Amino acid sequence: MHAIHLHGIDYTILLAYVAFILGIGWVLARYMKSSGDFLTSSHSIPTWVTGLAFISANLGALELVGMAASGAQYGISTAHFYWVGAIPAMVFLSVFMMPFYYGSKARSTPEYLRMRFDQRVRFVNAFAFAVMTVFTSGISMDALADLLHLLLGWNFNLSLWICSVVVLLYVFKGGLTSAIYTEVLQFFLIVLGFAPVVWLGLKDVGGWSVLKQRLADVATNPAALAVSDKTFQSDAWTSAWKPVLAGSPHNPMGVDIFAMVFGLGFVLSFGYWCTNFLVVQRAMAAKNMTAARNTPLVAAIPKMLFPAIVILPGMIAIALATVPSKDYRIPPPIISDAGYAKAVAAVKAASPADLNAGIKAVSDALGAPVYKDKVSALISANAAHEETNEQIKNALYADVAENDYNAVIPSLVEKYCPHGLLALALLALFASFMSGMAGNITAFNTVWTYDLYQGYIAPNKDDRHYFQMGRVVTVVGTLLSIGCAYFASHYSNAMNALQLVFGFVNAPIFATFLLGMFWKRTTGTGAFLGLIGGILTSILFHALTLSAPDVLHPGIKGGYIHVAYLFPSEMAQNFWLASFAFGGCFLLTVLISLATKQTKTDEDLKGLVYSLTPKIKDHEQHFFLRPAVLGTILIIACVILNIIFW
Amino acid sequence: MGLDLRWPIGLMFTFFGALLVIYGAATNSDTYKNINLIWGAVLLVFGILMLAGACRCKAQKKA
Numbered sequence: 001m002h003a004i005h006l007h008g009i010d011y012t013i014l015l016a017y018v019a020f021i022l023g024i025g026w027v028l029a030r031y032m033k034s035s036g037d038f039l040t041s042s043h044s045i046p047t048w049v050t051g052l053a054f055i056s057a058n059l060g061a062l063e064l065v066g067m068a069a070s071g072a073q074y075g076i077s078t079a080h081f082y083w084v085g086a087i088p089a090m091v092f093l094s095v096f097m098m099p100f101y102y103g104s105k106a107r108s109t110p111e112y113l114r115m116r117f118d119q120r121v122r123f124v125n126a127f128a129f130a131v132m133t134v135f136t137s138g139i140s141m142d143a144l145a146d147l148l149h150l151l152l153g154w155n156f157n158l159s160l161w162i163c164s165v166v167v168l169l170y171v172f173k174g175g176l177t178s179a180i181y182t183e184v185l186q187f188f189l190i191v192l193g194f195a196p197v198v199w200l201g202l203k204d205v206g207g208w209s210v211l212k213q214r215l216a217d218v219a220t221n222p223a224a225l226a227v228s229d230k231t232f233q234s235d236a237w238t239s240a241w242k243p244v245l246a247g248s249p250h251n252p253m254g255v256d257i258f259a260m261v262f263g264l265g266f267v268l269s270f271g272y273w274c275t276n277f278l279v280v281q282r283a284m285a286a287k288n289m290t291a292a293r294n295t296p297l298v299a300a301i302p303k304m305l306f307p308a309i310v311i312l313p314g315m316i317a318i319a320l321a322t323v324p325s326k327d328y329r330i331p332p333p334i335i336s337d338a339g340y341a342k343a344v345a346a347v348k349a350a351s352p353a354d355l356n357a358g359i360k361a362v363s364d365a366l367g368a369p370v371y372k373d374k375v376s377a378l379i380s381a382n383a384a385h386e387e388t389n390e391q392i393k394n395a396l397y398a399d400v401a402e403n404d405y406n407a408v409i410p411s412l413v414e415k416y417c418p419h420g421l422l423a424l425a426l427l428a429l430f431a432s433f434m435s436g437m438a439g440n441i442t443a444f445n446t447v448w449t450y451d452l453y454q455g456y457i458a459p460n461k462d463d464r465h466y467f468q469m470g471r472v473v474t475v476v477g478t479l480l481s482i483g484c485a486y487f488a489s490h491y492s493n494a495m496n497a498l499q500l501v502f503g504f505v506n507a508p509i510f511a512t513f514l515l516g517m518f519w520k521r522t523t524g525t526g527a528f529l530g531l532i533g534g535i536l537t538s539i540l541f542h543a544l545t546l547s548a549p550d551v552l553h554p555g556i557k558g559g560y561i562h563v564a565y566l567f568p569s570e571m572a573q574n575f576w577l578a579s580f581a582f583g584g585c586f587l588l589t590v591l592i593s594l595a596t597k598q599t600k601t602d603e604d605l606k607g608l609v610y611s612l613t614p615k616i617k618d619h620e621q622h623f624f625l626r627p628a629v630l631g632t633i634l635i636i637a638c639v640i641l642n643i644i645f646w
Numbered sequence: 647m648g649l650d651l652r653w654p655i656g657l658m659f660t661f662f663g664a665l666l667v668i669y670g671a672a673t674n675s676d677t678y679k680n681i682n683l684i685w686g687a688v689l690l691v692f693g694i695l696m697l698a699g700a701c702r703c704k705a706q707k708k709a
Contacts, residue, residue, distance in 0.1 A: 009669045049651055192689060420682040424689075
């Protein structure tokens, strides 16, 4: 990929976007009078806004880039994250959990845990969540700055600071309301910025039926594109369920049906969508109980269709790569100019009489595997009539037998977008980054101010004090995220390890929420020790398992005590880890709760536990707008999508 | 919170749409069909619809 130089029209559109979102922050600043206004929007926002913000806060740059990458690597099976994972969880949140979050008047999900259990459970959840939001935000920043460097040749530091300061300014001025309002704007930008790329790509491939044929070629010979060294049934990239039902060796994800349905569909998805304050905060900002319950349902409608925007580009990219006349490949990992120069010299020095030595020299120079037949042809062609360095370098770019799937989106933007439309596609990337980062910063400042600062450090100050603290911690959170971005860019392995540690804490948390809401006998001690037990289960499981691709490198990927079980893929290992963590936490919480005394009365638990809370009557609402009815319709639509792509 | 979000969304997309249509028309002889013209029109329609919704809501509130 070559860096694109922007034109005046592109800069005009980019600057206009920045002006609009900063303008929203400035307009809303006049309404910020209290910590409630700044950190919780004082429960004042209409459903359609909170609904679109709910989905947009989740649509960070990592999600956009990562889902397209998975679309290329695994095909339509990636949609399980949406149709098995997200939609059922969002319906469950709306119908069963939102009444407790909103009705209890908790200002955050950790605060709900404090009301239901005690300070210990709240602290574990609040501390782990606060750290994870900063990590996630930092990693997302690092990814965006890398992407802009790759696509536009922009300086890493400049990209990082400009994007971060823009987000900081509008969140600092307008608080959560500003973040939510701009997230809605960003939602439309993401859809309208990427839709033409998908449309042009699909037309270029030849339409859906031709795309399926091309993907059948990928499935039956994935080694030709360095996708996998296995072969699969011809529908492995275009069927969501058949390859999974055939077993883990027969689908590119390497995931079995239990891990997919229970690990991803229940534990991980419900754990994220029903307990992660980043998204639940949007619903909590709604103006009344009905709006709060409808928020996840409004979000579920576009979420269900989002695979067309985020997964389909990856499928288009891998299909294009099968057609030589399209002159496209999934970009290889970034190789330095010095690496290419060495490889060019190796090609020139190689003899057609000893091709194997030539191929090895080229591969060593590039630091990556190469397509042997292509490099052989290049060496022979160069020997027959000497080619220029530039010609050889361009040929070598196509000969690297390794793919950087995260470059799928930028490579399609480069291929299909002329100046003008290019700025719109770039805006979609910026918007996804900014919505994700603003979501993380606003969730971080609320959890820090209410759950950690007010809860443990300065409990009885006036509201003005917490309002100021909210603003200060917005700046601190942004600076910490920038620090994490630099850390991730220099020490990616250390960052992975830190993420892993805090991932262990988050894996079992859904069991704690589930038992807290639906079993009144759950005690604070049971919940706390159960959560600790779930975390230890995660660590032990990880220490005893490994995935086949990492079998030679036990360590950060697992197996550091002993490799008791080898999973076909890292994804399968993660899904099973979540299942075990949930099981460990659930079982221990139940057993310890039965063995300990319940310190809260039924009156204390009213509004916090399902069986003790009067059910909400939705009779005054239109039949089709009642959460249970709308949720059922969404589940049916989701089932239909699963059947269509079976 | 006092701000109808359809105003900034409508204004922004109307502006982007108009900009793309003008740029597309100015570069129509430079060979691409010219996607800026087509997508600019889509954004323009979307932006105008948003503004129309915001205007209608404002008129209803006044009435």
